[in-house]
Amino acid sequence: DMTYAIGEGEFINGDVITQDSVYVTDISNVNAGSYTASIVLQGSIDEKYFISNGSAFNYTIAPLPVNTEWEVEEHIYYGSAYVPQASAVGLDGYNLPIYMSSAEINAGTYTARAYLSDSNYVLIDDTIEYEIKQKSVSVLWGISQLVFNVIAQCPLVSSVNGLVGSDNINSQFIYGGYSSNINVGEGYKATVSLPSTSNYKFDTE
Secondary structure, three states, X not given: OOOOOOOOOOOOOOOOOOHHHEXXXXXXXXXXXXXXXXXXXXXXXXXXXXXXXXXEEEEEEOOEEEEEEEEXXXXXXXXXXXXXXXXXXXXXXXXXXXXXXXXXXXXXXXXXXXXXXXXXXXXEOOEEEEEEEOEEEEEEXXXXXXXXXXXXXXXXXXXXXXXXXXXXXXXXXXXXXXXXXXXXXXXXXXXXXXXXOOOEEEOOO
């Protein structure tokens, strides 16, 4: 609660301002926020005097800072949404509801944010970075006996093991290492890779 004091003024005829002579508003707030307390005279004193200074006072009740405890799991892409979870600690058993930012599905690095609906509290360390890791897959190569056709060529991947659900990454394949594989010969090599933004990575390329 706010408190106030009645200061000395220029009183005459033995007049005295007592607690009964004033009316005070907005001094019993408990929630965080900005307020204006005011004091007015009442009764017979109000007919004789006025408050020349200090009749209103602006004040703020700040939110209580609380620590955030994060639970971050190692998460590999599996086609399901994931976001770390947070809880408020140090509130002597009070369960402060926390709401999380949207969960993510694809592999990548993200920032999770915790939110409060109770404006009387503010979270310390309300964000954390986390990662959804790429899932490892393996490939099987297709036909390796190619026929000379004047241009560089290499075998293509025929299948991928370890994909989630109906995922298909054929359009993401990046073939390399075969630009000089033109003439008839043996022992040629080729590689296949995936972009860094893919949800998958190869065990071996």
